[in-house]
Structure formats: C-alpha cells, structure tokens
Amino acid sequence: MSSQIYDVIVIGGGAVGENVADRTAQGGLRTVVVESDLVGGECSYWACMPSKALLRSGAALAAARRVPGAAEAVTGSIDVRAALKQRDSIASNWKDDGQAKWLESAGIGLVRGHARLTGAKEVTVTAADGAVTVLTATHAVVVSTGSAALLPDIDGLKEIEPWTSRDATSAQQIPERLAVIGGGVVAAEMAAAYASLGSTVTVIARSPLLGGQEPFAGELITAALKENGVTVLVGPSTTKAHRDENGTVTLTLDDGTTVAADEVLVAIGRTARTHDLGLDTVGLDTGDWLVVDDTLLIQGDSPALTGDWLYATGDVNHRALLTHQGKYQARAAGDAIVTRAAGTPVDDAPWGAHVATADHAAVPQVTFTDPEVASVGLTAASAVKAGYRIRILDYDLANLGGASVLAVGYVGKARAIVDLDREVLLGVTFVGQDVAELLHSATVAIVGEVPINRLWHAVPSYPTLSEVWLRLLEAYGRPGFTTEAAR
Structure with a gap:
C-alpha cells in the first residue's frame, strides 16, 4: 500500500x-x-460524441434529399460500415x-x-x-x-440482457429489429439513428415523447420518426420480456399486445x-x-x-x-x-x-434528431407553474426565407416565452433542421435578461434561420405599447 x-x-x-x-x-x-x-x-x-456520430449520416442524407439538385445526386443509402467506422473514430x-x-x-x-x-x-x-x-x-x-442507465423492474428483463445507452452507442452490428423502452432524449435519438441505419424500430413510451419539452416538440419528433418507419407506441408499459432459443425477444405490454425484437434498448432515465x-x-x-x-x-x-x-x-x-x-x-x-x-x-x-x-433556469439542451429540438429556459407550463405572467409567441419556421433555402417542405416551429412584467425572455424552443446553432443566441438573451426593446436592435441576417428572432419580436409588438396605442 x-x-x-x-x-x-x-x-x-x-x-x-x-x-x-x-x-x-x-x-x-x-x-x-x-x-x-x-x-x-x-x-x-x-454518450454525446458517438451518439451524434451515429445520427449524423442519416441527418446529412435526409437534408440532401430535401434539396432539389442534391436530391437527384443522392442515389444510394447509408454505408453502415463506413458510418460505424466514423463513430469508432469519434x-x-x-x-x-x-x-x-x-x-x-x-x-x-x-x-x-x-x-x-x-x-x-x-x-x-x-x-x-x-x-x-x-x-x-x-x-x-x-x-x-x-x-x-436506470433499469426498471420488468419480469425477465435482466435475463434478456437489454442494451443500455452504452451498448447502443458502441454496437458493432445493427440489429434487424430494435425495441426502445422510453420516450426521452436517448430513446428518441437512438430510435432515429438506428432507423436511419436500417433497423426496424419500435418505441414503447408510457408518455408522449420528450415530455419535459414544449408539447409540440414531442409531436413533431413523433411524426418524423413515424415518417421514417419507426413504430411509436405511446401509453402502454412493458410488463414482461423473454428471449427464445433463436435470440428473438418478445416484449409483452400491459394492453395485451407484444413486440418482437432482436435487441432491446432501455432508456427510461439515469x-x-x-x-x-x-x-x-x-x-x-x-x-x-x-x-x-x-x-x-x-x-x-x-x-x-x-x-x-x-x-x-x-x-x-x-x-x-x-x-x-x-x-x-x-x-x-x-x-x-x-x-x-x-x-x-x-x-x-x-x-x-x-x-x-x-x-436553475437557463439550461440549454439539444436533441439531435431530425428535426432537431433546441431549447433553453422555461416551457410555458413551467413558467406558469413558477408564477410568472407570460405571453407565448409561436412562429412557423417554414415561413422563413432561410428555411426555404435549406429544404423543400421545411418543417419546424419556434416558441418564445415572455415575462410580461419585466419584458424579458424566460424560455425559447426551436424545432427544425439545423436549429441547434440558434440556441446560444436564445441562451444569451435569457441569461443576460436582455429587454425585448433591446432585442429589436439585434438585427438578424437574411436569409437565415436567425430571422426567426425578428418574426417573434413582430408577434410580440412594440414593448411598452398596446396594439391600439401603436396605431
């Protein structure tokens, strides 16, 4: 010693x-x-690095396919071996x-x-x-x-040797069928990644996906996953797990249905x-x-x-x-x-x-699905619960010039929560392609408690997604003036 x-x-x-x-x-x-x-x-x-590497190939390919000209040039699917090699390098x-x-x-x-x-x-x-x-x-x-990773007390779960996030981010082979138990960030990201890499994915979540975010975030991610072939089951819980002699896992749900998979990822918390x-x-x-x-x-x-x-x-x-x-x-x-x-x-x-x-109140977070979810600060529900008098500002990102350049049929939404008494931002959420890089501007505005009337003078460049700041401010109106007074 x-x-x-x-x-x-x-x-x-x-x-x-x-x-x-x-x-x-x-x-x-x-x-x-x-x-x-x-x-x-x-x-x-x-975690962070290998998971984003697994997601990147699918996101880049999907983005290219949304742009005429690039879409016609993309004639193949993801090279899984190359994608995994890049993940290994990362x-x-x-x-x-x-x-x-x-x-x-x-x-x-x-x-x-x-x-x-x-x-x-x-x-x-x-x-x-x-x-x-x-x-x-x-x-x-x-x-x-x-x-x-937190593992729930499900009959037979331990015996099937389920994946945790560690297994999902380091796997050397892509299972034909993957079941994901959970509906948070890890569940959503790995469902998106494995679907893009060729797995048939089923997500089993007791509550709507990304439950701690604004409701529209989970709704848009659920819709995107389904569009990419993922089955999303919201509501049922897994009550039993069994792996047969051929390696197939059968999950029994509390509504009486079953889900078959080759691997099961448990992502319910930490x-x-x-x-x-x-x-x-x-x-x-x-x-x-x-x-x-x-x-x-x-x-x-x-x-x-x-x-x-x-x-x-x-x-x-x-x-x-x-x-x-x-x-x-x-x-x-x-x-x-x-x-x-x-x-x-x-x-x-x-x-x-x-x-x-x-x-306490200004935590930025990005879910790197496609579309991305980027949020910081309070949601509308948490702001109300905290006793703030708020106004909700929503904007459809598809209306931005920058969005139309990025993709045909761009899908996305922005929400800002304003503290009406101080006229500062309490929270901002963006959902859409390439919105992650918007998040720090929102974080600075919230942490710095920048008054709305000062944000008017932070002019966004055109055509970029940053123009959403102008549109949100226009939705709010001129600080200190009612609509009638402004007229």
Whole structure:
C-alpha cells in the first residue's frame, strides 16, 4: 500500500472531472484524477460524441434529399460500415491514450482504480491488480462519477440482457429489429439513428415523447420518426420480456399486445453512480444523488463535512444531466476551491465566476434528431407553474426565407416565452433542421435578461434561420405599447 498527498482529489476522469482538475491545476493546486474506466468518460466514448456520430449520416442524407439538385445526386443509402467506422473514430476506438496524455501535459496526476472515501479528505484507490493507494487532500475532494442507465423492474428483463445507452452507442452490428423502452432524449435519438441505419424500430413510451419539452416538440419528433418507419407506441408499459432459443425477444405490454425484437434498448432515465464510493464514511447516503449549493459544495449536517472540502459536479448532483452543464459546474467548483484554498471568501469572486446559477433556469439542451429540438429556459407550463405572467409567441419556421433555402417542405416551429412584467425572455424552443446553432443566441438573451426593446436592435441576417428572432419580436409588438396605442 502506498500513500500520496495532493491539494485536490477528483474522483472521476470524465469531461466534468477533467475540467475541475484543469481549473484547480491552473490555480496552482496540485491535483490528481482517479478513474476506474476510460479517461474522458461517458461523453467521449458512450454518450454525446458517438451518439451524434451515429445520427449524423442519416441527418446529412435526409437534408440532401430535401434539396432539389442534391436530391437527384443522392442515389444510394447509408454505408453502415463506413458510418460505424466514423463513430469508432469519434470515440477514439475506446482508447484513452490521448486523454491520459492531456492530463500529463496539464500537470494533473492520474491514479487508475476504484476510489472510495475512507475519511475526511481521504480517498483509498484499489487498482485492477489489487494494489491499494491512499490519497489525502489538503483542500478538497470532488465527486464527478456521473450517472448510469436506470433499469426498471420488468419480469425477465435482466435475463434478456437489454442494451443500455452504452451498448447502443458502441454496437458493432445493427440489429434487424430494435425495441426502445422510453420516450426521452436517448430513446428518441437512438430510435432515429438506428432507423436511419436500417433497423426496424419500435418505441414503447408510457408518455408522449420528450415530455419535459414544449408539447409540440414531442409531436413533431413523433411524426418524423413515424415518417421514417419507426413504430411509436405511446401509453402502454412493458410488463414482461423473454428471449427464445433463436435470440428473438418478445416484449409483452400491459394492453395485451407484444413486440418482437432482436435487441432491446432501455432508456427510461439515469441513476447516480454513488453506490460504492464510501459516502457513508462521511455521513451521506449511499446510492443517492448528492445535494450541492451553487459552489457545488455537498450539503449535509455530518461533522465529517465541516471545512468546505467535499464537492460534487456533473450528473451526480442531479442538477442538469448534460455534459455542457457539468463542465460549467466544474469550472465554478474549480474556481471556488482555488479561492477558498487562498483563504478568500467565495462571495468576493469577480463577476460571480465561482457559482453555478445557470442550472436553475437557463439550461440549454439539444436533441439531435431530425428535426432537431433546441431549447433553453422555461416551457410555458413551467413558467406558469413558477408564477410568472407570460405571453407565448409561436412562429412557423417554414415561413422563413432561410428555411426555404435549406429544404423543400421545411418543417419546424419556434416558441418564445415572455415575462410580461419585466419584458424579458424566460424560455425559447426551436424545432427544425439545423436549429441547434440558434440556441446560444436564445441562451444569451435569457441569461443576460436582455429587454425585448433591446432585442429589436439585434438585427438578424437574411436569409437565415436567425430571422426567426425578428418574426417573434413582430408577434410580440412594440414593448411598452398596446396594439391600439401603436396605431
């Protein structure tokens, strides 16, 4: 057994953990990352990157087919082998040499193995060969272990060995028939990807797809999936799963119907990766999401937590299960750790750099289906629930000059939610081809609380999809004037 002392110990070497470590190392603190799997984590190898690579071929082909001239040039279907090869490249062939080399270049230590808290500021790491290393932190320990796929208690499900998102994004063969249990982002994206790659796909969702978004988002995605040959069953639940001797899976639904498939992807949600981290040694519940404040400091009344030393960033704190939000939290936490290590109150930080406030009401998210769904802030329903007095502005993106250039028969919609009392935006949702790149403008407007009367002077270029901003403002009218007064 060996022992080492660092200023900061980061448990989890995914994108979030890397960003925490980078921030603290740049702040002059000796930092080490502990990783039991691949450095780079879920996003690099099994989530964001490979999933978007799987989706890209189908989306690009569909976009070309919507443009006369290009459509006539497209005479074949997707080369599945080439698409999977590109996905493998995007996922670095599931090797982390490059990421490990980056840690070294940044002056960040790496210890491979399973980490467990064994006391205040103490982490014990057990390597694959059984070697044990005890790490001690002088300032902080950060839990960045992420989340894992949640598997429901369905009779026979475990025995059929269902896919999780990891299996779906790393599969080397495309099943003839794929059943997807769930209706969220992962379910919608993987249904779209596998349908484009040749699978016969059936989605089984208890509620309408993309339930946390504006209702029209799920409706448009459902329609697009069906148009691409996907069967979407909304309402029934899966009660039983069985795989026969030939490998065929039969799913029994609670309405008495059955679905046959070669593989089953379960995408119903996530669970915290906190089951074997030794959280009980510092008075925290094992297996739970970790509650943090806006500096990402874990909250709890255990005496072991005194001294502002234990943090949680990314999925594991359940604030916003998105890589970009986790990296945002990582930067805030890293800055807070460096500031506290210097003995400076976090409240004295310039421009609020050391707090993660965007998680509360300004979380941008893109579902990379075809069409894309891009949203930030509150939906109409959540704004009303929060007590805001709102106005809903809707616009059909097909009416934009930029949309007509992109595609014949462009399908899309935009919605903006306005706080009538302050005349600022609370939320924006775009659905349509190539709308993802519109999202940051909406995020800036919401986070910056830009008044509507100032947005009038942010002139969109023509012909682009950005013209939607002008159309939404026209729908609202001149701020401070009633329709009658304006006339």
